[in-house]
Amino acid sequence: MYPLRRNQRLRTTETIRSLVRETIITPNDFLVPLFVVEGKGVKEEIASMPNYYRLSLDNLSKEVKELWSLGLKSVLLFVKVDDKLKDNKGTEALNPNGLMQRAIKTVKDACPEMLVMTDVALDPFSIYGHDGIVHDGEILNDETNSVLAEMSLSHAKAGADVVAPSDMMDGRIFEIRSLLEDEGFYNTGIMSYSAKYASAYYGPFRDALDSAPVDLKDIPKDKKTYQMDPANRQEAIRETLMDIDEGADIVMVKPGLCYLDIVREIADTVTVPVAVYQVSGEYAMLKAAAEKGWLNHDAVMMEQVTAIKRAGASIIASYFAKDVVKIIS
Numbered sequence: 001m002y003p004l005r006r007n008q009r010l011r012t013t014e015t016i017r018s019l020v021r022e023t024i025i026t027p028n029d030f031l032v033p034l035f036v037v038e039g040k041g042v043k044e045e046i047a048s049m050p051n052y053y054r055l056s057l058d059n060l061s062k063e064v065k066e067l068w069s070l071g072l073k074s075v076l077l078f079v080k081v082d083d084k085l086k087d088n089k090g091t092e093a094l095n096p097n098g099l100m101q102r103a104i105k106t107v108k109d110a111c112p113e114m115l116v117m118t119d120v121a122l123d124p125f126s127i128y129g130h131d132g133i134v135h136d137g138e139i140l141n142d143e144t145n146s147v148l149a150e151m152s153l154s155h156a157k158a159g160a161d162v163v164a165p166s167d168m169m170d171g172r173i174f175e176i177r178s179l180l181e182d183e184g185f186y187n188t189g190i191m192s193y194s195a196k197y198a199s200a201y202y203g204p205f206r207d208a209l210d211s212a213p214v215d216l217k218d219i220p221k222d223k224k225t226y227q228m229d230p231a232n233r234q235e236a237i238r239e240t241l242m243d244i245d246e247g248a249d250i251v252m253v254k255p256g257l258c259y260l261d262i263v264r265e266i267a268d269t270v271t272v273p274v275a276v277y278q279v280s281g282e283y284a285m286l287k288a289a290a291e292k293g294w295l296n297h298d299a300v301m302m303e304q305v306t307a308i309k310r311a312g313a314s315i316i317a318s319y320f321a322k323d324v325v326k327i328i329s
């Protein structure tokens with residue numbers, strides 16, 4: 001009478017496998033990142049992100065309608081800013097008629113129920129490619145926070161549902177929350193990039209927005225003084241709990257696959273929704289391997305997003321969202 005338990009019994013057919021499956025991917029799991037540029041009729045493929053595009057507002061409008069029809073109901077907006085509009089303080093980020101502010105309105109006009117989240121950080125607006133104001137070789141935390149709060153308010157006024165600060169300054173959630181409350185935007189959500197690591201996986205994203213830190217004397221060449229050391233675990237918990245105390249509605253771990261231990265630990269620790277950002281470098285790696293015929297694109301993609309959800313993510317920001325939804329529908 002051995003073995004008493006045969007675990008393979010529940011794996012014998014797809015029907016029984018689907019009956020006992022613990023993690024199911026649905027369109028509601030996804031947040032779709034979108035890159036917006038000035039112009040008309042623009043749909044430029046990003047070199048290091050095959051089949052992903054920078055869109056002008058007219059194409060953004062078409063894209064969100066398509067996303068909605070596929071059941072994808074949340075977007076995360078990023079803008080590529082003209083070099084002429086960049087400075088050290090992100091002045092253009094506060095322009096009520098800036099590209100981000102117009103992009104928010106464009107999405108809401110095209111698709112009023114679409115949830116609009118916006119990236120809040122200085123890097124796309126910074127001549128130095130940093131998330132904060134640079135002074136004497138340093139990123140000025142507190143001065144940057146005031147800009148981030150004003151930027152968040154400006155997005156809220158333009159119609160953003162949720163602002164998503166991705167900068168990792170200390171205390172910025174408190175500053176943003178305070179200003180939004182003071183100005184009556186008490187229903188504007190904050191999704192904080194709480195445990196954001198100083199990762200080499202962001203390369204393709206910086207190509208997409210032309211936002212990499214510049215190589216100039218006295219300018220930090222990386223973001224290691226504000227983004228987290230990939231070696232650290234406890235710090236991720238500390239960062240996340242502080243952001244919740246300061247008023248974050250959703251917390252995020254970023255990147256995804258290399259940090260699923262952190263995702264699980266945070267999901268077990270907090271009682272707010274946990275988002276995971278499967279970042280540009282993760283997308284690029286799979287696209288490249290699949291192009292070479294070395295990996296089965298769709299199977300690996302499904303395995304990856306399932307792993308992210310299984311680790312504890314209730315929201316997945318992913319460039320694969322559309323591909324995934326087409327497969328599962």
Ligand code: PBG
Nearest residue numbers: 121123166201202205279280281
């Ligand atoms: C900017 C920002 C980055 C990403 C999201 N917001 C890049 C960075 O911090 O340098 C990365 C997203 C990706 O790689 O897909 N603050």
